[in-house]
Amino acid sequence: MGILEKISEIEKEIARTQKNKATEYHLGLLKAKLAKYRAQLLEPSKSSAVKGEGFDVMKSGDARVALIGFPSVGKSTFLSLMTSTASEAASYEFTTLTCIPGVIEYKGANIQLLDLPGIIEGAAQGKGRGRQVIAVARTADVVIMMLDATKGEVQRCLLERELESVGIRLNKSKPNIYFKPKKGGGISFNSTVTLTQCSEKLVQLILHEYKIFNAEVLFREDCSPDEFIDVIVGNRVYMPCLYVYNKIDQISMEEVDRLARRPHSVVISCGMKLNLDYLLEKLWEYLALTCIYTKKRGQRPDFTDAIILRKGASVEHVCHRIHRSLASQFKYALVWILENLLSPSHASTHLNSSRNCSSLRSVCAVGYIFG
Ligand SMILES: Nc1nc2c(ncn2[C@@H]2O[C@H](COP(=O)(O)OP(=O)(O)OP(=O)(O)O)[C@@H](O)[C@H]2O)c(=O)[nH]1
Ligand SMILES: [K+]
Numbered sequence: 001m002g003i004l005e006k007i008s009e010i011e012k013e014i015a016r017t018q019k020n021k022a023t024e025y026h027l028g029l030l031k032a033k034l035a036k037y038r039a040q041l042l043e044p045s046k047s048s049a050v051k052g053e054g055f056d057v058m059k060s061g062d063a064r065v066a067l068i069g070f071p072s073v074g075k076s077t078f079l080s081l082m083t084s085t086a087s088e089a090a091s092y093e094f095t096t097l098t099c100i101p102g103v104i105e106y107k108g109a110n111i112q113l114l115d116l117p118g119i120i121e122g123a124a125q126g127k128g129r130g131r132q133v134i135a136v137a138r139t140a141d142v143v144i145m146m147l148d149a150t151k152g153e154v155q156r157c158l159l160e161r162e163l164e165s166v167g168i169r170l171n172k173s174k175p176n177i178y179f180k181p182k183k184g185g186g187i188s189f190n191s192t193v194t195l196t197q198c199s200e201k202l203v204q205l206i207l208h209e210y211k212i213f214n215a216e217v218l219f220r221e222d223c224s225p226d227e228f229i230d231v232i233v234g235n236r237v238y239m240p241c242l243y244v245y246n247k248i249d250q251i252s253m254e255e256v257d258r259l260a261r262r263p264h265s266v267v268i269s270c271g272m273k274l275n276l277d278y279l280l281e282k283l284w285e286y287l288a289l290t291c292i293y294t295k296k297r298g299q300r301p302d303f304t305d306a307i308i309l310r311k312g313a314s315v316e317h318v319c320h321r322i323h324r325s326l327a328s329q330f331k332y333a334l335v336w337i338l339e340n341l342l343s344p345s346h347a348s349t350h351l352n353s354s355r356n357c358s359s360l361r362s363v364c365a366v367g368y369i370f371g
């Protein structure tokens with residue numbers, strides 16, 4: 001029997017047992033056992049002992065959002081509010097011991113929301129179930145870092161450091177540096193912009209530190225040494241993150257106002273159901289999903305039924321969504337780009353996407369409506 005099952009057995013037994021003088025010791029013993037098992041769970045796992053304890057949650061829906069935060073900040077309360085899944089919430093720490101998925105339905109999309117155990121300082125080194133929690137966070141499209149508004153900024157700084165230490169970069173884009181190790185020829189260094197934080201010398205020193213003596217390096221952006229190292233090391237995850245300050249019912253209006261103005265931050269109260277709609281709007285924005293509406297010739301699109309794809313999806317992806325045989329028989333598509341996508345960067349992404357279908361022996365016409 002796994003620890004989680006043992007815990008649930010004991011919890012059931014406690015619930016079954018009537019509270020009276022005669023059962024006092026028995027209940028005490030059960031509670032002690034419960035505490036021991038909970039503590040065991042929080043110890044760094046020796047082997048892969050924790051595998052199969054519920055962390056391998058299948059990806060489903062159109063996008064995945066992970067809830068990261070210290071114990072008792074309100075993650076489970078939030079999941080239970082936003083989805084039809086109930087996740088136990090309680091005033092004691094480490095109530096949640098595993099990953100609990102729920103689904104947020106929003107604008108026709110199914111967003112998988114993952115409730116996770118609380119993590120603490122040292123999580124990345126394997127404290128508590130931190131490592132597994134972080135492993136799940138890496139697979140998400142957006143991380144919600146839930147913070148207790150009454151606890152100041154300490155939690156935020158500690159968690160940022162934890163995630164940073166395992167190569168998760170929050171709200172940063174991949175540094176625009178071309179880097180290619182070579183067999184010979186030394187290090188060729190170029191930049192298309194003025195560099196204020198890195199120089200050719202520094203780049204060389206860093207590369208030598210990594211025992212790289214032949215490579216092509218092109219800075220297309222004024223990056224820092226840390227960013228350059230990220231590029232060399234690779235396997236970094238660039239993750240959009242929303243900082244959600246919960247329990248604002250417990251702090252002053254001035255404090256709420258100050259937190260709300262912080263970058264990438266949303267203030268809420270799960271207890272009083274405050275500002276949850278705004279959080280959803282923000283989450284949608286951070287997910288940056290692409291909605292595609294199909295239409296029949298001469299008819300208007302059905303705006304209630306979207307095909308939802310991740311950013312950067314191509315026409316080929318759309319074909320696959322419609323029918324698996326469509327891509328192979330595909331000739332061309334007419335693509336309209338809708339209103340709020342009309343910023344130049346978005347438009348070009350979409351043009352690129354449609355160009356992808358030339359690999360399907362075809363040409364795409366691109367037009368704009370509501371231009
Ligand atoms: N005052 C106040 N209390 C809240 C709010 N949201 C949640 N709580 C309380 O905070 C406590 C912890 O909530 P949980 O949802 O269990 O927190 P959690 O982050 O899932 O905790 P762990 O699973 O232990 O990591 C519970 O007693 C909740 O009722 C809120 O907006 N305001
Ligand atoms: K809790």
Ligand SMILES: [Mg+2]
Nearest residue numbers: 075076095096
């Ligand atoms: Mg919880």
